[in-house]
Amino acid sequence: MTTDLQRRHLLLGAAAGAVGLAAARPASAAETWQAPSRSAPVLPTDEAFWASVRDLYDVDRSIANLENGYWGIMARPVLQAYIENTERVNRQNTVYARGTFPKDFEATRQRVAMAVGAQPDEIALTRGATEALQVLIAGYNKLKAGDVALYSDLDYDSMQYAMNWLKERRGVEVKTFAIPEPATRDSVLDTYRRVLAGTPGAKLLLLTHLSHRTGLVMPIREIAAMARERGVDVIVDAAHSWGQIDFNVSDLGADFVGFNLHKWIGAPVGVGFLYVRKQRLGDIDRHFADEDWPADDIRSRVHTGTLNFAAALTVPAAIDLHESITAAAKEARLRHLRNYWVERARKLPAIEILTPDDASMHAGITSFRLAGKGSRDDNNAIVGTLRDKHRVLTVRRAGVAKGQCIRVSPALHTTEAELDRLVAALGAVTGA
Known part of the structure; x- marks a missing residue:
C-alpha cells in the first residue's frame, strides 16, 4: 500500500470514528424540558402547566391558527434536535449514511415500537401514514376477483383512491357507504353491522380511527371484531389518532394499521410507520418484490429509497416530549x-x-x-x-x-x- 493510500485509510478510519461519537442522539426534549411538578394527574385546565407547554412552541400569533391537522409543528427542543441532526448528516454525508445510520435508524424503529406497544419486527418506518396505508391496501394479497372492499365517506381521500385501485388491479367490487349524521356510537355501530351483514362477499374494510374530515372517533375495536366474525379483514387509518388519543396499537384489535409521526406526535414532516401483526405478515406482499430484506422481515413491505435521514433521527426526541407531557x-x-x-x-x-x-x-x-x-x-x-x-x-x-x-x-x-x-x-x- 502506498503512503497516500495509507493516509487515506487512516483519515477515513478517523472520520468513521468521529461519526460514531457524533451519532449519539442529541439531548432529547424530555431532557431539556421539565414539567412542573404535580402530585396528581395534570388537569386540562391547569394553566400553569399548559402555559409551560405552550412556551415550547414558537408560533406566529398574527393569526389564530386553528388548522393544525395538516401537520403538527415541532416544539423548540425537537426542532433543535432536527437542526443538529440535519447539520450532522450534511457535514458527515455518506461516511455517516453508510456507516452508523442503519444502526441509528433501527434504534428509531425500536423506539417507535416501544411507544406504540408493538414488537420492533411488527413496525416499518415510512414517510407518513399515506405511504403506510397505500402499502397495506395495495399489498393485501388475500383478495380475488369478485370479492368486495368497503369504505365510508369519512375515510381519507388517498385511501379511498387506493381502495378504488383494487377494482382495477384485483378485479374486486368496491362498495361505499355514509356514516350517519349526526352520529352516535350506536348509530355508527349499527351502520357497520348493517353494511357487513348486507355484503356477504366483503373481504376487506377500511376503517379510520379519527376522521380528518369531521374529527369523529370510531369505535374501532368493536367494528374490527364484528368484521372478523364475518371473515373480513380491516386496515385502520390511525393518522390523526395516535398522539391525539391515548391508546396503544393492541387497543385497536386490528392486524394492519398506518400511523403518522408528524401530526400529533410532533416529529419533523415526512415520517410515519406501518404496523402488521407478526402472524399476518404473509398477507401483505413485499413492496415491488423487494429483495433488500428477507420475505419474513416487515421492512421488505416498504421500499422508500433515500429518505430524510435527519427527520428519522429526530423521531425519538419527539416521542420523548410526547411522553413527558403524557x-x-x-x-x-x-x-x-x-x-x-x-x-x-x-x-x-x-x-x-x-x-x-x-x-x-x-x-x-x-x-x-x-x-x-x-x-x-x-x-x-x-x-x-x-x-x-x-x-x-x-x-x-x-x-x-x-x-x-x-x-x-x-x-x-x-x-x-x-x-x-x-x-x-x-x-x-x-x-x-
Missing part, C-alpha cells in the same frame, strides 16, 4: 379546547356541529357546517371570511355525504383567547 394529558387538553369553543358555537343560529359531545366519539378536531351551506364555494367563502376579516385560520373539508364543512383543529399551543376569536367570528358570520 398522552393522557394531551388527550384531555385537546378535548377541553374543542369543548371550549363547541359549547358556545352550538348556541349560534345555523351552526351544525358534526361530532357528538360524547367524549368517546371526539378528541380535539371538530368540523362545522352552516345550515344550507354545503357546497365547495359556500365553505371556501366562509374560510376566506374567517381568515381575512377575523384572522382565524380553518380549512374546508370535502367528501362528507351531507355536504362540505369546515374543520377546526386546535393544538397544544392554542390559547383560549384564540378560540374566543373563533366564536366571535362565527357569531359575526351567522349574524348572532
Whole structure:
C-alpha cells in the first residue's frame, strides 16, 4: 500500500470514528424540558402547566391558527434536535449514511415500537401514514376477483383512491357507504353491522380511527371484531389518532394499521410507520418484490429509497416530549379546547356541529357546517371570511355525504383567547 493510500485509510478510519461519537442522539426534549411538578394527574385546565407547554412552541400569533391537522409543528427542543441532526448528516454525508445510520435508524424503529406497544419486527418506518396505508391496501394479497372492499365517506381521500385501485388491479367490487349524521356510537355501530351483514362477499374494510374530515372517533375495536366474525379483514387509518388519543396499537384489535409521526406526535414532516401483526405478515406482499430484506422481515413491505435521514433521527426526541407531557394529558387538553369553543358555537343560529359531545366519539378536531351551506364555494367563502376579516385560520373539508364543512383543529399551543376569536367570528358570520 502506498503512503497516500495509507493516509487515506487512516483519515477515513478517523472520520468513521468521529461519526460514531457524533451519532449519539442529541439531548432529547424530555431532557431539556421539565414539567412542573404535580402530585396528581395534570388537569386540562391547569394553566400553569399548559402555559409551560405552550412556551415550547414558537408560533406566529398574527393569526389564530386553528388548522393544525395538516401537520403538527415541532416544539423548540425537537426542532433543535432536527437542526443538529440535519447539520450532522450534511457535514458527515455518506461516511455517516453508510456507516452508523442503519444502526441509528433501527434504534428509531425500536423506539417507535416501544411507544406504540408493538414488537420492533411488527413496525416499518415510512414517510407518513399515506405511504403506510397505500402499502397495506395495495399489498393485501388475500383478495380475488369478485370479492368486495368497503369504505365510508369519512375515510381519507388517498385511501379511498387506493381502495378504488383494487377494482382495477384485483378485479374486486368496491362498495361505499355514509356514516350517519349526526352520529352516535350506536348509530355508527349499527351502520357497520348493517353494511357487513348486507355484503356477504366483503373481504376487506377500511376503517379510520379519527376522521380528518369531521374529527369523529370510531369505535374501532368493536367494528374490527364484528368484521372478523364475518371473515373480513380491516386496515385502520390511525393518522390523526395516535398522539391525539391515548391508546396503544393492541387497543385497536386490528392486524394492519398506518400511523403518522408528524401530526400529533410532533416529529419533523415526512415520517410515519406501518404496523402488521407478526402472524399476518404473509398477507401483505413485499413492496415491488423487494429483495433488500428477507420475505419474513416487515421492512421488505416498504421500499422508500433515500429518505430524510435527519427527520428519522429526530423521531425519538419527539416521542420523548410526547411522553413527558403524557398522552393522557394531551388527550384531555385537546378535548377541553374543542369543548371550549363547541359549547358556545352550538348556541349560534345555523351552526351544525358534526361530532357528538360524547367524549368517546371526539378528541380535539371538530368540523362545522352552516345550515344550507354545503357546497365547495359556500365553505371556501366562509374560510376566506374567517381568515381575512377575523384572522382565524380553518380549512374546508370535502367528501362528507351531507355536504362540505369546515374543520377546526386546535393544538397544544392554542390559547383560549384564540378560540374566543373563533366564536366571535362565527357569531359575526351567522349574524348572532
